[in-house]
Amino acid sequence: MLRRRAVERVGLLVLALPAVLLGTPKQVRFSxxxxxxxxxxxxxxxxxxxxxxxxxxxxxATLRGTFGKTGAAERKAVEGFCDAADGSVFRIRFMPSSPGDYTYSVTYRQGDFEKxxxxxxxxxxxQxxxxxxxDPKYPWHFIWEGTGEHYFFNGTxxxxxxxxxxxxxxxxSLERLHRLKVNRLRVxxxxxxxxxxxxxxxxxxxFTMFLRPWGAQAPxxxxxxxxxxxxxxIPYWQKWERMLRFARERDTIISVVLDISTHSDHPAxxxxxxxxxxxxxxxxxxAFSNITYDLGDDLDSFRDEKWAHETGTFIEGLDPYQHLxxxxxxxxxxxxxxxxxxGFTSVQVWSREQHALMLAQRLLQIKTGRIIPQTNEEYGYEDHYPLWAPQPPGDSAETLRSMAWQIAMAGAYGTTGETCRRGTNVWPDTGGGWINGRGDDTMVMLNGYAHMVDFFTSFEWWKTEPHDELLNHGAYCLALPGVIYAAYLPQGGDVTIHLEPGSYEAKWFDAFTGETIPLPPAEGPAWTSPKAPSSHDWALLLRKRP
Structure with a gap:
């Protein structure tokens, strides 16, 4: 009887020990x-x-490591992660930023065990x-690290x-959006x-609206x-990574939105x-090159500014690659x-005066003494008419396309959202739009956005600044005076542009179809365009002749 009680006491003592002290994993293998x-x-x-x-x-348990160029003093600290529910697999990833030879060291720890x-x-x-x-030289704008190419942010x-x-x-869905020249998605x-x-x-x-990065009894x-x-x-995270990899091969940036205000199941x-x-x-x-981080959608609905600052700073300290x-x-x-x-602003304002709004956002940024890109990542969803949204046609495809031009002509960028009217589990069940990214060939709003991308990427837009004062009739202007003048006429018509002396190549750009129409040379110091070929919106591009 006494022996039995002693055994029971030992058993209870063992059960009381912290699990980490009991852990002595066997056959830990690296590959x-x-x-x-x-x-x-x-x-x-x-x-x-x-x-x-x-x-x-x-x-x-933890897996941590460092890596760097062979022979170099600089090392990046990287954390790994558990990739199996039973703890049988851990992984750590190293993303090199330039060609060369690299060395690394990784350490698995569990309690007192270390390898x-x-x-x-x-x-x-x-490449x-x-x-x-x-862009350090033009900080209102973005560039790709590695190639140094400028990035015209065109999101959905x-x-x-x-x-x-x-x-x-x-x-x-990713492939379709890539064909439409969308290069950023909020997910x-x-x-x-x-x-x-x-x-x-x-x-x-x-299709589900319940995205569960954690285990759940009733997901x-x-x-x-x-x-x-x-x-x-784990299967959910692996699915997310497959999406990221597919997007990366198409040079599509994914905004990793950590959470949203539409539910209450957030960790404290x-x-x-x-x-x-x-x-x-x-x-x-x-380690995926094609991400940016977003602390949360409608963030101030469930977190305060102090939290945002602390958490943003926390991510900056964790991320070895310093993603925006x-x-x-x-x-x-x-x-x-x-x-x-x-790294950049991400406002949501559904005003139908986007040009003035984004110019004001730039002024707010200038007052901080720190210039970063300005974006409005929620200014409307196509055909979306809850009572708090603009009344019809305030969220029509044509209105939103015009808003996108207003934003771009302020030297800023935007993220839109497609119609959901083609349905998900609702006939004809070929859509989903801003909710889940799916679309069909009847959804043509982004064709107009693709034309806008073509216009801006046809010249060095990142070198221009807003100069509406150079135009009349309420038109908008981006200019590198004496070199480039881009004008946007929301209702067509004509416009007078005040130019630096000289001669400029000129052409119309149909913002609706993407058609270009050459014009005779424009001569400074003031040039009045012919009347636009139709009454919808048009753009003009003038470039200094050699």
Missing amino acids: QSAPSVEAYDFVEVKVDLAAPDAVNPFTE TQTGTFRATDG RRGPLRV TAYWLVGWRDERITQS LLSGAANMFWGEAVMTGEN ESFDHPGVDYTRFN AGSEDERRYIRYAVARLS ATSHPVHPEHQDRAAAWF
């Missing part, structure tokens, strides 16, 4: 994905545990575009893009909704999902659960404009 990769792709080191014994590998592996890889020059950066919204259960729909990493804003969208066997429940914030939903603000989520997201996603980051509050004044972590 490298490839000996060589192109710069801005990534090498992955996988850690396989033959007999994982962590009770919760997401909280009890380190070192290795090498080579990066080659594949890949790297992360998006602010697809919050629930990864809600499609069939990933072929996700990929075909939710976490989010749920039980309302559809009057849109022709329903959940069903092929399709809005009110009681039973989320476990200490464990991650500033909690360890929330920080673990952010760490995990940065560890998994930052922003936030998307309901109220545009809640932007951390002066902070180092804040």
Whole structure:
């Protein structure tokens, strides 16, 4: 009897020990994905545990590493992540930014157990575009790291893009938008909704509005999902990565929107659960060159400005590749404009005077003493008419296309949203638009946006500044005086442009069709255009003749 009680006491003592002290994983094996990769792709080191014994590998074990050019003092610190619910697989990723030979060191830790592996890889020059950066010379604008090409930000919204259960729909949606010259999508990493804003969208066997990065007892429940914030939903994250990889091969930037205000299943603000989520997201996603971070949609509905500053700074400290980051509050004044972590603005204002609005945004930015790109990433969704939105036709395809021109002519950028009227689980069930990214050939709004992209990328738009004072009749002007003048006439007509002395090549650009019409040379110091060929909106482009 005494022996039995002693055994029981020992058993209770063992049970009382922290799980991390009991963990002694066996057969920890490291493997490298490839000996060589192109710069801005990534090498992955996988850690396989033959007999994982962590009770919760997401909280009890870590994988961390460093890498850098062979022989160089500079090293980037990188965090890895658990990629199996039972803790049998961990991964860490290294994205080289230039060709050359690299070395790395990675360490797996669990309690008192530790194992380190070192290795090498080579990066080659594949002419890949790297992360998006602010142009240091023209900081109202963006460039691609690596190639130095300028990036004309032309975004659309697809919050629930990864809600499609069939990933072929996700990929075909990305491919369609790429053909339409969209190069940025706003996509939710976490989010749920039980309302559809009057849109022709329903959940069903092929589509869900419940995006669950964590494990949940009832993931399709809005009110009681039973989320476990200490464990991650591995298949969901792997699905997200496949979407990112597909987008990366098409040079499409994905805005990783961390959460949205449409549900209440957020980890507590500033909690360890929330920080673990952010760490995990940065560890998994930052080696993809084609991302930016967004702290949350309608952020000021569920987080305050202090949280935004602290969390943005936290991400900046975690991310070894320093991807651009922003936030998307309901109220545009809640932007951390002066902070180092804040890469560009992302306001939402549905005014139908976008040109004046974005000029005012630029002035606000100038007052901070820090110039960064200005974007309105929510100024309307096509055919979207809840009572708080502009009344018809305030969100028509033509109105939104005109708003996009107004924004661009202010030296700023925008993100739009397509109609949902073609339906998701609603006949004809070929759409989804701003909710999930799917569309069909009847949805033509973005054709007009593609023409706008063609116009601006036909000249060095990043060198121009707003100069509306050079024009009359309410037209808008971007200019590098004496070199380039771009004018936009919202209702056609004619315009007089005050030019630096000289002779300029001139042409009309049909903002509706993309057609160009050459004009006789324009002569300074003042030139009046002929009347536009029709009464809809037109643009003019004048360039100094050699």
